[in-house]
Amino acid sequence: MSIFVNMNLHEYQGKNLLNDFNVSIQRGYVADSPKEAVECAKKLSDETGTSIFVIKAQIHAGGRGKGGGVRIAKSLDEVEKISSEIIGMKLITPQTSKEGKLVRKVLIAEDVYYNGNSDRKEFYISVLLNRSSSKNMIVYSTEGGVDIEAVAENTPDLIFNEEIDPGTGILPFQSRKIAFNLGLTGLAFKNMIIFITNLYQAYISSDASLFEINPVLKASDDKIIAVDSKVTIDENSLFRHKEYDSMRDLHEENSTEVEARENGLNYVDLDGNVGCMVNGAGLAMATMDLIKLAGAEPANFLDVGGTADKERVEKAFRLILRDSNVKAILVNIFGGIVRCDRVAEGIVSAYKNLDDINVPIIVRLQGTNADMAKEIIDNSGLNVVSAITFDEVANKVQSAIR
Ligand code: GDP
Ligand code: MN
Numbered sequence: 001m002s003i004f005v006n007m008n009l010h011e012y013q014g015k016n017l018l019n020d021f022n023v024s025i026q027r028g029y030v031a032d033s034p035k036e037a038v039e040c041a042k043k044l045s046d047e048t049g050t051s052i053f054v055i056k057a058q059i060h061a062g063g064r065g066k067g068g069g070v071r072i073a074k075s076l077d078e079v080e081k082i083s084s085e086i087i088g089m090k091l092i093t094p095q096t097s098k099e100g101k102l103v104r105k106v107l108i109a110e111d112v113y114y115n116g117n118s119d120r121k122e123f124y125i126s127v128l129l130n131r132s133s134s135k136n137m138i139v140y141s142t143e144g145g146v147d148i149e150a151v152a153e154n155t156p157d158l159i160f161n162e163e164i165d166p167g168t169g170i171l172p173f174q175s176r177k178i179a180f181n182l183g184l185t186g187l188a189f190k191n192m193i194i195f196i197t198n199l200y201q202a203y204i205s206s207d208a209s210l211f212e213i214n215p216v217l218k219a220s221d222d223k224i225i226a227v228d229s230k231v232t233i234d235e236n237s238l239f240r241h242k243e244y245d246s247m248r249d250l251h252e253e254n255s256t257e258v259e260a261r262e263n264g265l266n267y268v269d270l271d272g273n274v275g276c277m278v279n280g281a282g283l284a285m286a287t288m289d290l291i292k293l294a295g296a297e298p299a300n301f302l303d304v305g306g307t308a309d310k311e312r313v314e315k316a317f318r319l320i321l322r323d324s325n326v327k328a329i330l331v332n333i334f335g336g337i338v339r340c341d342r343v344a345e346g347i348v349s350a351y352k353n354l355d356d357i358n359v360p361i362i363v364r365l366q367g368t369n370a371d372m373a374k375e376i377i378d379n380s381g382l383n384v385v386s387a388i389t390f391d392e393v394a395n396k397v398q399s400a401i402r
Contacts, residue, residue, distance in 0.1 A: 006232040014229030021202035028109030037083035052111035067093035122215035144215040188222040207237030272297025275320035294394040314350035328400035335367030344373035
């Protein structure tokens with residue numbers, strides 16, 4: 001069992017996925033150098049006839065347009081110049097930290113907002129999982145574009161929902177209703193139905209938890225085109241999508257989480273001050289509740305799995321201690337198959353190997369040989385205290401962070 005985590009995709013990866021499901025997209029190629037960007041632009045020109053290009057920074061954050069990460073180039077020289085400005089920049093958008101995010105790649109896309117295309121319209125369409133209704137949901141609006149957050153805030157009645165039963169999938173009347181509510185008629189109406197049907201299929205088939213397309217463009221020729229894409233895939237499904245492995249961008253992920261995954265540990269970084277080391281996801285969730293009940297906040301979720309041996313315990317301590325917010329560590333391990341005395345020995349020896357532990361450790365070991373384990377901890381002479389009941393644990397966590 002693992003908890004719910006998502007893998008985010010870049011815009012260009014999301015668009016490739018859409019294209020695989022015959023959802024029409026703004027076409028483009030990705031480049032990681034200005035020279036390659038020019039090659040992409042040439043190829044795009046040959047294929048689409050476009051002479052105007054959009055250079056789009058590829059980072060895992062939206063609002064790039066507002067931060068200067070989406071720019072127009074009217075010649076190959078401009079493609080090269082603008083790409084060289086964007087690649088390597090720290091792009092700051094309303095969705096990044098104030099330090100911004102390093103741009104490593106740009107998408108060179110065809111311009112779909114050309115002059116002759118004045119009768120165009122921007123929509124917002126997303127498909128996501130609604131956990132409270134256990135259904136999928138299509139959220140859509142006539143007011144797409146860069147200010148959708150303001151629309152949601154000021155005129156929420158302009159945002160519509162359509163719930164889709166995962167058992168039946170999207171029904172024809174539902175896609176018609178959406179196209180109708182978006183104010184479309186004729187060919188654009190028909191194209192929107194195809195767009196939505198295929199978008200929903202892409203979402204289902206890729207085990208995504210979100211597909212957000214903003215804007216969806218209706219061009220003057222009534223084509224419906226995905227101009228942007230934000231896709232997140234449910235990590236728990238990745239075992240059946242080996243082909244997505246290469247889409248993971250480790251630069252965009254929390255480095256501690258990446259290292260934990262490489263070591264077979266299930267770690268999620270959180271904001272609190274009590275580090276946790278637990279075996280089993282259910283116990284890990286209960287332990288986080290316990291920390292909150294003690295008036296503290298968990299600094300992480302960490303499931304060390306079935307084999308809490310010395311090496312894994314030591315690795316887990318190292319990962320937890322990397323977080324400077326950590327004021328105490330709670331180890332809560334149930335010895336079912338693993339013997340508690342072995343785990344206790346592991347904790348003591350890991351502690352001795354780590355010279356930078358300057359926070360108290362509270363250990364609750366229950367199960368096989370728990371008594372022996374307690375003795376080992378109590379006699380270790382280290383800054384480690386043992387606790388048996390949940391009350392005791394809560395009290396010790398409280399005094400540790402005080
Ligand atoms: P975001 O700001 O991160 O959401 O990035 P988007 O991909 O949505 O792009 C931001 C904005 O750039 C869009 O809302 C459009 O207004 C504009 N844009 C995107 N593609 C084109 C294009 O082909 N031509 C022009 N002129 N503008 C574009
Ligand atoms: Mn967008």
